[in-house]
Structures are given as C-alpha cells and as structure tokens.
Amino acid sequence: MESFIYTLIREADWRAAEAAGAYHGSSDDRRDGFLHFSTASQLRASAAKHRAGVADLWMIEAEASALGHALKWEPAAGGSRPGLFPHLYAPLPLAAIRRAIPVTLDAAGAHLFPPEIP
Structure with a gap:
C-alpha cells in the first residue's frame, strides 16, 4: 500500500491536535468511528467532494507504516468511489x-495542493 496517507482538517482542529499531541478526528470521523484518509491520488477528488470551498484547511501527511494495525484499507461507504x-x-x-x-483556494474556489499531489 501507500507510504503516505493524507487528510484535510480545519485550522481549529489542527491547533487542538497540536495542543493534545494527537488528532482525534472531525465530527464526521467520530460519527463513522474512524479517521478518514486518502492516498495522494485520491486526495483531490476527496477534497472536491467533502470539503468544496472550505478555506481553513490543513493537509496532513502521515507515515502509513507508523500507524500499525489501527490503519485499515477499506472501500468507501456504499462503494460510492x-x-x-x-x-x-x-x-x-x-x-x-x-x-x-x-x-x-484558487480564484475558482478549488484547493491548491503541492505539486506531488496528482
């Protein structure tokens, strides 16, 4: 699987994670019982679908191998993607x-990612 995985979190949630030493997830994550991540090739589509026009985001890049057995690779809910x-x-x-x-965000409201995000 991928070496690095990505999630987008709001500024306030990132600051809370820095203070706590860990990110405990968004309200969507807590509802679903896990933290949602994407691969580099999935990130743009995930951002467009779930965070369209949201300006106060941080891209978090995590080392997949550091997460152990708590990291699972699963289909999207309902097989929608x-x-x-x-x-x-x-x-x-x-x-x-x-x-x-x-x-x-660019002038059209699309998220601007680093060049290594396809």
Missing part, C-alpha cells in the same frame, strides 16, 4: 505526521 481508502481506527499521533501545510 472506486479503490480502497485508508481508515485509521485510533487517534493520529503527531509523531506519525510527516508534514502539515495550509491549503489555500
């Missing part, structure tokens, strides 16, 4: 995060 998605059934420790960068 092809492929397997990384789901973390535990809080995300800050030690597993390789980088966290703010994600801005």
